[in-house]
Amino acid sequence: MTLTLETPALLFSATSLILLAYTNRFLTIAQIIRNLKKNYDDNHNKSILLEIKNLNLRLTxxxxxxxxxxxxxxxxVFAMLLLYVNYSEFGIYLFGTSLFCLLISLGISFWxxxxxxxxxxxxxxxLSDDVE
Structure with missing residues (x-):
């Protein structure tokens, strides 16, 4: 089995976009938590604490x-380096490991x-209970 430098390079744009989406999720949830914390300080509503707990899990x-x-x-990137210096067998395994990490990341994202x-x-x- 052969692997060229171009194959691992294909993950760059996809992984970069995924990381950007993850960062946007993080920033949005952090802002929501800040607002809920302020709201809790004002009202001491227990349901807000449950929401913050849920959001804390999501942040993790x-x-x-x-x-x-x-x-x-x-x-x-490390696999590309190994392929570049003609350690293709190690590069192939490292690239496979990188794909496995991507699968884990996407699985956690689904969760x-x-x-x-x-x-x-x-x-x-x-809301639907209030409407009825």
């Missing part, structure tokens, strides 16, 4: 998503999105 997941995304990029959707459904259920 995003941190791991970013970690594995960065590892994917790092290992991909985080599921948590987000469930939290939104709770809010929508509250």
């Amino acid at each position: 997941l995003i941190r791991y998503m970013q970690l594995f995304g960065v590892m994917c990029l790092f290992l991909s 985080e999105i599921s948590i987000s959707v469930n939290a939104l459904r709770v809010h929508l259920k509250d």
Whole structure:
């Protein structure tokens, strides 16, 4: 099996865009937590604490998503270096490892999105109960 320098390079743009999306998620959730914290300081509503706990879990997941995304990029670059210096067998394994890191990152992303959707459904259920 052969692997050229171009194959690991294909992950650069995709991984960069994924990391940008993860960072945007992080920043959005951080802002929501700041607003909820201020709201809790004013009202001491227990439901706000539950929301903050949920968002804290999501922040942790995003941190791991970013970690594995960065590892994917790092290992991909390292694989390119090994391919460049003609250590193609090690480069192939390292590239495979980088793909595995990308899969882990995407799996965690799916988990985080599921948590987000469930939290939104709770809010929508509250609204639908008020309408009825």
